[in-house]
Amino acid sequence: MSGLRTPSIRVRPAERDGCRIASAIMRAHAGRPAARWGGSLAACLAWLTLCPNFAAAQELEPRAYSASPVGANFAGFSYSYSWGAILFDPTVPITDAEAKLNGVALAYGRTFGIGGVQALATGALPCVWGSFSGQVAEVDSSITRSGVGDLRAKLSVNLFGSPALAPQAFARAPARSVVAGVSLTISAPTGQNYPSKLINIGANRWAFKPEAGISYNWRRKWYAEFYGGVWFFTANPTFYPGTSRSQQDPLPSLQGHLSYTFAKRTWAALNGTWYWGGDSHVDGRPAAARLNNKRVGALVAVGLTARQSIKIGYSLGASTRAGQSFRAVTAAYQRLWF
Secondary structure: OOOOOOOEEEEOHHHHHHHHHHHHHHHHOOOOOHHHHHHHHHHHHHHOOHHHHOOOOOOOOOOOOOOOOOOOEEEEEEEEEEEEEEEOOOOOOEEEEEEEEEEEEEEEEEEEEEOOEEEEEEEEEEEEEEEEEEEEOOEEEEEEEEEEOOEEEEEEEEEEOOEOOOHHHHHHOOOOOEEEEEEEEEEEOOOOOOOOOOOOOOOOOOEEEEEEEEEEEEOOOEEEEEEEEEEEEOOEEEEOOOOEEEEEOOEEEEEEEEEEEEEOOEEEEEEEEEEEEOOEEEOOOOOOOOEEEEEEEEEEEEEEEOOEEEEEEEEEEEEOOOEEEEEEEEEEEEEEEO
C-alpha cells in the first residue's frame, strides 16, 4: 500500500536532534535544586514521546464484544487525522504545544471457537506522519515525523452469550440479550524509534492491556456496552538521549457506548472513555504530572453490501489534565468473507 512508505525524519533548525529543546529546558531551570526540576524534566521528556503512548488509552471501540459466527474473516484499512493541543505540567517550560497527525492502518481479523465459545483475533499495523510545534522556554520550535508505528494485536473471547456457531447456525439462533467477554491487547515495539530524538513514532517498549466487557442488546436495536481495562508497560531502556530509562505506571481506562441499529447493516454510536494514572518516570525520578482525561465521540457504520462496510467517526477531548487534547476524524473500510 502506498501509505506504508519508508520511514523518514525531517528536523527543522529549531530542534536539531532535540538538543536545543533540552538545552532550553535546562536553562529555564538553571539554579534550581535538582530535586525541584528533575521530575519536571523527566515528565517533559516522557510527554514528548507521546505519539504512540496515549492513542491506546484514547480508544473508542463500540461493539467490541458483539456476537459473530466463527470462520469469519475481516480485512480493511483506515485513515485518521488528529489535531489539537498538548498540555504539560505547569512547571515544564513548554507552552502553545500543538500537533497535527495523519495515520493509515492495515488490519485483519478472524473469528474462531475456543471451548465452545466465540473468539476473535485481530492485528493492525499503522503508519503515521505529522508535525509538532510549540514554544520551549519562549523559543519557537517545530518538527515533522513520519514512519511505521507499533504493531497492535488483540485476542478477545466472549465467555457468555456468544457460543461458537457456524454461519448457518448463527443465522438461525435467537439473539442473546447479554454478551460478556475478556480480551488481551498487545502492542509490540515495531515502530520507528531513534534514541537520540525526543519525539518518536514508536514507543520502543511492549504494552499489554487485559480488559473485560459486557454488552446488553435490547430488541436487536439498542446496544449498551461497558468495558474496563488496564494498560501495563515495559521500560524503554534507551530513552532520550539514548542512555536514560523511561518507565510508565499502569494506565486504567473505562469505556462506555450506546448504539442504535437503523437497518440490518447500518448503525450509529455515542462513545466515551476515561483514563487516569499512567505517570511517566525517567531514571527513577518522580513524575510531575498525572493523567486524568476524558474523551467523547460518535461513529456511524454503513453497510455498502452484505460483506462490505464503511465507518466514519469523530472524537474530541472532553476533559484533559495533561497529555493530548485532540480532535480526531477517522474513516475506515472493511470487507468480510468466510
